Amino acid sequence: MSLSHSEPVGIRIENLGISFGDTEVLKGVDLDILPGEFFAFLGPSGSGKSTLLRAIAGFGPEPTGRILIGDKDIAHLLPWQRNVGMVFQNYALWPHMSVWRNVAFGLEERKMAKDEIRQRVDDALDLVGLKHLAERRPSQLSGGQQQRIALARTVVVEPRVLLLDEPLSNLDANLRVQMRRELLELQRELGLTTIFVTHDQEEANTTSDRIAVLDQGVIQQVGSPIDLYDKPVNRFVASFLGTANILDGLIKHESGDSVFVSDKGLMLRLDGENDGSASLVFRPQNAFIQHSGDATNSSDNSQLQGTVVEKEFLGSIVRYMVNVQGHQFLIDDIHRRGNPEFIEDSKVKLSIDADSQVVVRY
Amino acid sequence: MTTITWSRVIPRTQWRTTLVALAIALFLATFLLVPVAKVIFVAFQDPNSGAFTLINFKDFFTTSLFQESFWNSFYVASISVIVATIIALPLAYFTTRFNFGGAILIQTLGIVPLIMPPFVGAVAMLLLFGENGSFNLLMDEWFGFTIPLMDGLNGVIFVQSIHYFPFILINLSASLNNIDRSMEEAALSLGASGMRLFRRIVFPLSMPGYVAGASLVFLKVFDDLGTPLLLNVNNMLAPQAYLRISSIGISDPMGYVISVILVVFSLFTMWISFLALRKKDYATVQKGGGGLMKRDLKFWEKLGCYSIVLLILAVVLSPHLGLALLSFGTIWSYSVLPDGYTFDHYIEIFNSAGPFISNTLLYAGLAGLIDVILGIAIAYVVLRTGIRGRKWLDQLAMASLAVPGVVLGIGYLRSFHQTELPFTDTSLASFWLIIVIALSIRRLPYALRACVAALQQVSESLEEAAENLGASKWHSVRRIVIPLMTGGILAGFITSFATAAVELSATIMLVSAEADAPLAYGIYVFMQSAAGRGPGAALGMFAVVIVALGTYFSHRIIERTRHEYVTQTEGDFK
Numbered sequence: 020m021s022l023s024h025s026e027p028v029g030i031r032i033e034n035l036g037i038s039f040g041d042t043e044v045l046k047g048v049d050l051d052i053l054p055g056e057f058f059a060f061l062g063p064s065g066s067g068k069s070t071l072l073r074a075i076a077g078f079g080p081e082p083t084g085r086i087l088i089g090d091k092d093i094a095h096l097l098p099w100q101r102n103v104g105m106v107f108q109n110y111a112l113w114p115h116m117s118v119w120r121n122v123a124f125g126l127e128e129r130k131m132a133k134d135e136i137r138q139r140v141d142d143a144l145d146l147v148g149l150k151h152l153a154e155r156r157p158s159q160l161s162g163g164q165q166q167r168i169a170l171a172r173t174v175v176v177e178p179r180v181l182l183l184d185e186p187l188s189n190l191d192a193n194l195r196v197q198m199r200r201e202l203l204e205l206q207r208e209l210g211l212t213t214i215f216v217t218h219d220q221e222e223a224n225t226t227s228d229r230i231a232v233l234d235q236g237v238i239q240q241v242g243s244p245i246d247l248y249d250k251p252v253n254r255f256v257a258s259f260l261g262t263a264n265i266l267d268g269l270i271k272h273e274s275g276d277s278v279f280v281s282d283k284g285l286m287l288r289l290d291g292e293n294d295g296s297a298s299l300v301f302r303p304q305n306a307f308i309q310h311s312g313d314a315t316n317s318s319d320n321s322q323l324q325g326t327v328v329e330k331e332f333l334g335s336i337v338r339y340m341v342n343v344q345g346h347q348f349l350i351d352d353i354h355r356r357g358n359p360e361f362i363e364d365s366k367v368k369l370s371i372d373a374d375s376q377v378v379v380r381y
Numbered sequence: 382m383t384t385i386t387w388s389r390v391i392p393r394t395q396w397r398t399t400l401v402a403l404a405i406a407l408f409l410a411t412f413l414l415v416p417v418a419k420v421i422f423v424a425f426q427d428p429n430s431g432a433f434t435l436i437n438f439k440d441f442f443t444t445s446l447f448q449e450s451f452w453n454s455f456y457v458a459s460i461s462v463i464v465a466t467i468i469a470l471p472l473a474y475f476t477t478r479f480n481f482g483g484a485i486l487i488q489t490l491g492i493v494p495l496i497m498p499p500f501v502g503a504v505a506m507l508l509l510f511g512e513n514g515s516f517n518l519l520m521d522e523w524f525g526f527t528i529p530l531m532d533g534l535n536g537v538i539f540v541q542s543i544h545y546f547p548f549i550l551i552n553l554s555a556s557l558n559n560i561d562r563s564m565e566e567a568a569l570s571l572g573a574s575g576m577r578l579f580r581r582i583v584f585p586l587s588m589p590g591y592v593a594g595a596s597l598v599f600l601k602v603f604d605d606l607g608t609p610l611l612l613n614v615n616n617m618l619a620p621q622a623y624l625r626i627s628s629i630g631i632s633d634p635m636g637y638v639i640s641v642i643l644v645v646f647s648l649f650t651m652w653i654s655f656l657a658l659r660k661k662d663y664a665t666v667q668k669g670g671g672g673l674m675k676r677d678l679k680f681w682e683k684l685g686c687y688s689i690v691l692l693i694l695a696v697v698l699s700p701h702l703g704l705a706l707l708s709f710g711t712i713w714s715y716s717v718l719p720d721g722y723t724f725d726h727y728i729e730i731f732n733s734a735g736p737f738i739s740n741t742l743l744y745a746g747l748a749g750l751i752d753v754i755l756g757i758a759i760a761y762v763v764l765r766t767g768i769r770g771r772k773w774l775d776q777l778a779m780a781s782l783a784v785p786g787v788v789l790g791i792g793y794l795r796s797f798h799q800t801e802l803p804f805t806d807t808s809l810a811s812f813w814l815i816i817v818i819a820l821s822i823r824r825l826p827y828a829l830r831a832c833v834a835a836l837q838q839v840s841e842s843l844e845e846a847a848e849n850l851g852a853s854k855w856h857s858v859r860r861i862v863i864p865l866m867t868g869g870i871l872a873g874f875i876t877s878f879a880t881a882a883v884e885l886s887a888t889i890m891l892v893s894a895e896a897d898a899p900l901a902y903g904i905y906v907f908m909q910s911a912a913g914r915g916p917g918a919a920l921g922m923f924a925v926v927i928v929a930l931g932t933y934f935s936h937r938i939i940e941r942t943r944h945e946y947v948t949q950t951e952g953d954f955k
Contacts, residue, residue, distance in 0.1 A: 076845075076849055077848075077849075078845055078848075097848075097853075097854075098845070098848040098849055099848045099849075099850075099851045099852055099853050099854075099856075099857075102851070103849070104849065104850075105845075105846070105849045107842045107845070107846055108842075109840065109842055111840065111842040111843050111845065111846035112846075113843055113846075113847075113861055113865070114865070115864050115865055124847065124850055124852070124860075125850030125851050125852075128847075128850060128851040128852045128856060129851055172846075172850070173849075173850070176850055176851065
C-alpha cells in the first residue's frame with residue numbers, strides 16, 4: 020500500500036460569501052475543520068451546503084473571504100491547482116475510458132512516470148477491492164462499484180482533503196448503509212480530512228465526527244451529532260435534527276423563579292434563565308405520559324393535563340399526539356407487552372423531564 | 382442545491398475563452414454581418430450621389446419584369462407549400478393513425494428526396510415530365526393529351542415540392558406522434574369523436590409542427606436560385622438578382638433591392654416558424670403513452686394506402702431515376718427512354734471534371750472543418766461559460782439561416798472586391814478561399830446545432846471531475862469533453878460537408894474562374910448545353926452519392942453514439 024499517509028491537514032474557512040448574480044447563497048461563513056476529521060455539511064436543499072463544498076474545490080462563482088487548507092489560502096486558485104479531491108454526486112466517471120484509465124487520469128495529468136502510475140492505480144483499485152474490473156467501462160458497473168471507482172480515482176492522486184458531494188444519494192437503501200461503513204473505514208485508514216455533504220441526518224450522524232448544520236446560506240450550528248441533538252441553539256437545528264416539540268413564548272420572573280409562558284398561555288417552570296422571548300424545545304422521548312387519574316409522584320414543575328388526539332404504533336414505541344391547551348405535543352412511550360395504552364380522546368397527564376428541556380432564543 | 386445550474390466559470394479564468402469568443406464574433410461579423418449590412422445599405426443608397434433613398438425600391442416595384450418576378454417567386458413558393466402538403470399529409474396520416482406496414486417505405490420517402498439537391502435533378506425532370514418528355518409522350522400516345530407539368534413556373538413548383546415535402550412530413554409526423562394518447566382518450570370520454578375529435582384536438586395539436594415545416598418549405602423555395610436557373614425560368618427574384626449582378630455588374634442596385642426582399646421574407650417566415658415551434662411545447666409536455674391511437678386497416682384500405690404511397694414514391698424517385706438514365710443514356714430526345722446506354726459520360730467526367738471534384742472535396746472539407754471548430758467553440762462558450770452576450774454569439778451564428786445564398790454571394794462581392802490579398806494581384810472576392818468561407822458560414826447552423834446537442838449530453842460534472850484531478854481547463858476539454866462529443870461533432874461535420882458539396886447559390890456568385898469551381902457549378906455549366914447534359918448528369922450522380930453517403934453515415938453515427946453512452950448519461954442530471 021503506497022497510498023498516502025501524509026499528515027492530515029485542517030481546513031479553515033473565514034468570512035466566506037458567495038453570490039449568484041444578486042442572490043447571496045452563502046453569507047459570512049466561518050468554519051474550522053480539524054486535521055483528520057470526518058466532517059458533515061448537513062442542511063435542506065437550497066441551504067448552500069453544496070455551494071460551500073464546491074467553493075472549496077474551486078467550482079462556482081468566485082467567493083469573497085478565505086479558504087485555508089493547512090496554512091495556505093486556496094480561495095483564489097484554479098480548481099486544478101488545489102489538490103482537493105472531490106467525489107461527485109453522480110460519480111462523474113468518464114464513459115469513454117475504462118475503469119483503469121479513469122483512475123490513471125489524475126496521475127497522468129501530474130506527469131508521473133508510467134511505472135509509478137501502474138503501481139498506484141493497482142493499489143487504489145485494490146483499496147476499493149475492484150482490481151478485477153479494471154478493464155470494464157463505467158457503464159458496465161453497478162452503482163456501488165461506480166461509487167468505489169470514483170473514490171479510487173480521487174484518492175489515488177493523494178489529495179490533501181477529500182470532499183464528498185451526497186455520495187450515497189444514488190444508491191439504494193441497503194447499499195447505502197454498507198457504503199457508509201466502507202467510506203468511514205477508508206477515511207480512517209487514509210487519515211484524510213473529509214467533508215461530506217448530505218441532507219440526510221442519519222447519514223451525517225452515523226459517519227461524522229462533527230456536523231455543520233446549514234440553512235439559508237448560514238451555518239446554524241457546529242458540533243458533534245449528540246451535541247446538536249441535545250443542545251440545539253435555535254429552532255431550525257432543533258426541528259431539522261430529529262423530532263422536536265417546540266413552544267414559542269416568553270420567559271418571565273415570578274416570585275424569584277423563571278417561568279416560561281407560551282404564546283397560548285401554558286406555563287412551565289425553568290431553572291434560572293434570562294427574561295425575554297424564547298422557544299422551549301423538548302424531544303418526544305423526554306416526556307412521561309400517564310392516565311390523568313393516576314397518582315402523581317410530585318407537584319413537579321411540568322405536570323400538564325392533555326387529551327390524546329392521535330396515536331401511531333411504531334414498533335418499539337407508541338407515538339401519541341397530545342393536545343395541551345391548544346399545543347400539539349408528540350410524546351413517545353416505550354412499548355412493552357402489557358403496557359397501558361392510551362386511546363384517542365382519553366385524558367392524560369404529561370410530565371416533562373426538566374433536564375432535557377432546551378431553551379433557544381430567536 | 383444540485384438542481385440549480387449556473388455559469389460556473391470563475392471570472393479570472395475567463396479571459397482566454399473571452400478572447401476565443403471575440404475572435405469568433407469578429408469572424409462572423411466580417412463574413413456574415415458586414416456583407417449583409419452592406420447589401421441592405423446599398424439597396425437604400427442612391428447609386429450616383431450615395432445618399433439615402435427609396436428610389437431603388439420605387440424603381441423595382443414600377444418595373445414590370447420585377448413585379449412579375451416578385452409575384453412569381455411568391456406564387457411558386459406558396460403553391461409549392463400546397464403541393465408539398467398534399468404529398469406529405471397522407472403519408473403522415475398513414476404512419477401515425479394506422480398500423481401500417483409501409484412505415485419503412487414512408488421513412489425512406491422522408492429522406493430520399495433530400496439527398497439530391499433539386500437543381501441536379503431539374504434537367505432530368507424535364508426529360509421525364511417535360512412537354513416532349515417520357516410521361517407526356519406516353520400520355521399523348523395513350524390518351525391523346527399532355528399535362529404541362531414542367532412548363533415554366535409549373536416545373537419549378539413540381540421539382541421543388543417533391544424535393545422539399547419531407548420537411549412537412551417530418552415535422553407533422555413528429556407533432557402527431559407527440560400528441561399523447563390520453564388527450565385523445567380524454568376527448569373520447571367527454572363525447573367527442575370522429576371529425577369533431579380531429580377538428581378540436583388532433584388538428585390544433587398538430588398545427589405547430591405543420592406550420593414549422595411549411596414555413597421552412599416556403600423559405601427554401603423562395604430563396605432558391607439553382608432550380609429556376611437550370612429550368613431556365615428567369616423571371617423570379619433569385620435568378621433576377623443573380624443575372625443583374627453577373628450581367629450588369631455589382632454597382633446595379635436592383636440586385637441589392639431583391640436581396641433585401643429575400644432577407645425580409647426569410648426573416649418573416651423564420652419568425653412564423655419560431656412562433657409555431659414555441660407553441661409546440663404544449664403538445665409534448667405529457668410523456669407516457671405517446672402517439673395517437675392506431676387502428677388496423679381493412680384489406681381495401683390497405684390496398685388504397687399502399688397505392689398512394691407507391692405512387693408518391695415513384696414520383697419522388699423520378700429525379701433520381703431520370704438523372705441515372707441521363708447519365709448512362711446516349712441520346713435522349715423525343716423518346717420515352719434514351720436510345721442506348723453507355724459509360725462514356727462517366728469516362729468523360731473522370732477525364733475532364735477532375736478539378737470540379739477535387740475542388741469540391743477541398744472546399745466542402747475545409748468548410749466542414751471550420752464549422753465544427755466554430756461549432757464546438759460557440760457551443761462551449763454558450764453552455765459552459767458566463768461570458769456576457771454569449772447568447773448573441775449563438776444567435777449571430779444561427780442568423781445565417783435567414784440569409785439566402787445569393788444575398789451572401791452579392792454581399793461578399795460588394796464587400797471584398799477591393800480587398801487586395803497580399804503578394805497577389807487578386808482581390809479577396811475572387812480568391813477561392815472566399816467560397817470556402819461562404820460555404821462555412823452557410824452551413825454553420827447545422828454544425829452548431831449538432832455540437833450544442835452533443836455538448837448538452839456531456840454532464841458538466843465530467844469536466845469538473847477532470848479539473849478536480851489536476852487537468853487544466855484546456856486539458857479537460859481536450860481529454861474529456863471533445864472525445865465525448867465525437868459522435869455529434871462527426872455528424873455535424875458530415876452534414877456540413879455533404880450539404881456544402883452541393884450548394885450552388887452562393888458558389889455561383891463567387892466562382893471567378895472555372896479552375897476554382899466546385900461540383901455544383903460544374904453541373905450547372907455542363908447542363909447549359911444539350912451535349913453537356915450526359916456528363917452533367919454523371920457529375921450529378923457523383924454529387925448524389927456524396928450526399929447519400931454523408932446522410933447515411935451521420936445517421937449511423939448519431940444512432941451509435943446514442944446507444945453507447947445512454948446508460949451512463951441517463952442518471953446524470955438530478
